[in-house]
Amino acid sequence: MALETPLALIEQHRPWSVSKIDTLKQCPYKFKFNYVKKMKIDRPVNKALVIGKAAHAVLQYAVTGRNLDACFEFAIVDCKLTSEEIDELLGYRPAITAFLVKYHSYLKKHDIRESITERQYAIDISGKPVKFFDNDHAFIRGVVDLALFVRQQPHIVVLDHKTGKHREFSHYNAQFDFYRLLLRASHPTITGMVTGIHYVSDASIKTSALTDVADLEPLYNKVMGYMNDIASSIATLEERRTGWWCRFCDYQDGCLNGEEGR
Numbered sequence: 001m002a003l004e005t006p007l008a009l010i011e012q013h014r015p016w017s018v019s020k021i022d023t024l025k026q027c028p029y030k031f032k033f034n035y036v037k038k039m040k041i042d043r044p045v046n047k048a049l050v051i052g053k054a055a056h057a058v059l060q061y062a063v064t065g066r067n068l069d070a071c072f073e074f075a076i077v078d079c080k081l082t083s084e085e086i087d088e089l090l091g092y093r094p095a096i097t098a099f100l101v102k103y104h105s106y107l108k109k110h111d112i113r114e115s116i117t118e119r120q121y122a123i124d125i126s127g128k129p130v131k132f133f134d135n136d137h138a139f140i141r142g143v144v145d146l147a148l149f150v151r152q153q154p155h156i157v158v159l160d161h162k163t164g165k166h167r168e169f170s171h172y173n174a175q176f177d178f179y180r181l182l183l184r185a186s187h188p189t190i191t192g193m194v195t196g197i198h199y200v201s202d203a204s205i206k207t208s209a210l211t212d213v214a215d216l217e218p219l220y221n222k223v224m225g226y227m228n229d230i231a232s233s234i235a236t237l238e239e240r241r242t243g244w245w246c247r248f249c250d251y252q253d254g255c256l257n258g259e260e261g262r
């Protein structure tokens, strides 16, 4: 098996992440504003994003065994939360506490030898690991919230923390494919991977079946095929794809006025 070749659009706009390819798929014109023109629009900061970032910060440190009060204090300061945002973040505390109980019992039950949090991964066009910020060589990259390495078998469990609403599990298929590729490339002795979502609001966890990741090429080709399929449906980045998402688009004004932002 050979590695699939990226189409010109994919090659031209690397490095790629899940959110970047999702933006291209959703609306090529928005992609152009955001990733080609790199236009920044002054908007009020989205509260849900701020709370999500703060919850991630709490979890990042809490899973290492640090005192939970200190983790919240750190997140509140680091994310510069307002008093209203602090109240909202503290509303997650019972669920985060419940998650930590599950997490520590999972560590014991499955004999986890190592866990890593908020780790940045990147690969080049040949699937070899490179530094995350190496823009000359990075082709695909992503940040993993939590990965657990099993001691007795060459397996990893990867969890992504989600603070938004619950979505169908299949909604995350592409994200999981990116994770499988990035983690397998960086940990070549791994042969099996479980991927899952931790829904922070209620501490529920949903995971996939164990997936065979022993061979890198099919993982690479699945991700590249996904990106090439999206690129092949686009004739030009001038294409506007309208839908419900336009209401949340930072570039709506420029788009509607036929201008490239202001």
Ligand code: SF4
Pocket: 027, 029, 030, 240, 241, 242, 243, 245, 246, 249, 250, 251, 252, 255, 256
């Ligand atoms: S407003 Fe809609 S059509 Fe226009 S750039 Fe944004 S997502 Fe695309």
